[in-house]
Amino acid sequence: MDATLQALRGLVPRELQNPRVGIICGSGLSGLAASLRQSVLVSYAELPGFVQSTVPGHKSSLAFGLMGSGAGVPVVAMLGRFHPYEGHKLSSVVYPVRVMAKMGVKNIIITNAAGALNPELTVGTIVVVHDHIALPNLTGMNPLLGPQTDPSLPRFLPLSDAYSRLLRKLVFRAAHDLSIERDALAEGTYAWVSGPTYETAAEGRFLRAAGADVVGMSTVPEVLAAREEGMNVLVLSLVTNAVVIPASYQSVRDEFEAEIAGVSTKTVVEEVVSHEEVLALGRLKGDLMKSLVEKVLDLLPSNTQQ
Numbered sequence: 049m050d051a052t053l054q055a056l057r058g059l060v061p062r063e064l065q066n067p068r069v070g071i072i073c074g075s076g077l078s079g080l081a082a083s084l085r086q087s088v089l090v091s092y093a094e095l096p097g098f099v100q101s102t103v104p105g106h107k108s109s110l111a112f113g114l115m116g117s118g119a120g121v122p123v124v125a126m127l128g129r130f131h132p133y134e135g136h137k138l139s140s141v142v143y144p145v146r147v148m149a150k151m152g153v154k155n156i157i158i159t160n161a162a163g164a165l166n167p168e169l170t171v172g173t174i175v176v177v178h179d180h181i182a183l184p185n186l187t188g189m190n191p192l193l194g195p196q197t198d199p200s201l202p203r204f205l206p207l208s209d210a211y212s213r214l215l216r217k218l219v220f221r222a223a224h225d226l227s228i229e230r231d232a233l234a235e236g237t238y239a240w241v242s243g244p245t246y247e248t249a250a251e252g253r254f255l256r257a258a259g260a261d262v263v264g265m266s267t268v269p270e271v272l273a274a275r276e277e278g279m280n281v282l283v284l285s286l287v288t289n290a291v292v293i294p295a296s297y298q299s300v301r302d303e304f305e306a307e308i309a310g311v312s313t314k315t316v317v318e319e320v321v322s323h324e325e326v327l328a329l330g331r332l333k334g335d336l337m338k339s340l341v342e343k344v345l346d347l348l349p350s351n352t353q354q
């Protein structure tokens with residue numbers, strides 16, 4: 049950690065060395081940081097302890113700068129995150145969050161691309177996450193597993209308050225101030241899965257039945273580290289696709305038997321999702337996400353821990 053912080057002190061101008069807000073850009077959402085002023089990019093390759101992002105739609109740089117109107121808020125944005133499915137250790141996945149904490153970040157805005165499990169969520173909706181289901185955490189893949197390296201951090205971290213109510217409400221205020229239509233935003237629960245495979249229909253049904261609204265392969269590790277470090281957390285999921293969950297299985301036997309009996313049937317073609325589709329939606333809705341985040345920064349109270 050000391051080596052990373054020292055490298056950053058050498059690469060980032062002094063006035064940007066104490067960001068107030070950290071941002072993590074999800075798949076195809078690096079454009080979020082396009083409006084940073086006085087921005088300085090630091091490649092992950094220059095930072096000891098950082099790995100490389102290998103997923104299309106994720107760059108490998110930290111961007112420092114000022115965001116929002118007026119004087120702006122000093123922020124640090126990860127243009128490209130790390131996922132365990134890339135082969136990165138969980139400790140590497142959350143390392144940038146720990147670095148942000150050491151630089152003084154008190155609020156973190158984590159964005160992601162996600163598939164909709166809730167049939168009421170249409171593609172393009174931004175979901176303000178208020179809870180999560182993390183099967184990997186429950187089954188032993190938790191970034192906080194292991195010896196406590198910093199005794200000042202809690203051993204048993206509560207997560208019932210993981211998603212800041214104040215920050216969530218700010219998003220709705222921001223949308224209201226920007227006259228964003230009501231249906232563009234929703235609230236929901238994020239299911240974290242390890243990926244890199246997308247869900248089968250049965251898995252989608254299972255996660256939906258468990259109460260999840262959207263599903264993705266990231267975010268929860270960063271949320272856990274951020275909460276452990278005492279940050280206020282806001283998560284915004286952009287719905288990039290629907291997880292196709294047919295109400296019932298359409299039997300191939302029925303289909304076959306109808307065919308040989310000469311009865312005309314509708315052949316079922318299973319829909320599939322692709323990362324290209326995910327990235328395309330990120331490009332399409334990137335501006336909405338950017339305006340929302342900028343407005344949240346404008347509304348962030350300056351006189352509190354926030």
Ligand SMILES: O=P(O)(O)O[C@H]1O[C@H](CO)[C@@H](O)[C@H]1O
Nearest residue numbers: 074075160161265266323326
């Ligand atoms: O969560 P982010 O990084 O936004 O990306 C999402 O998009 C990718 C799959 O298309 C997965 O990495 C999934 O987690």
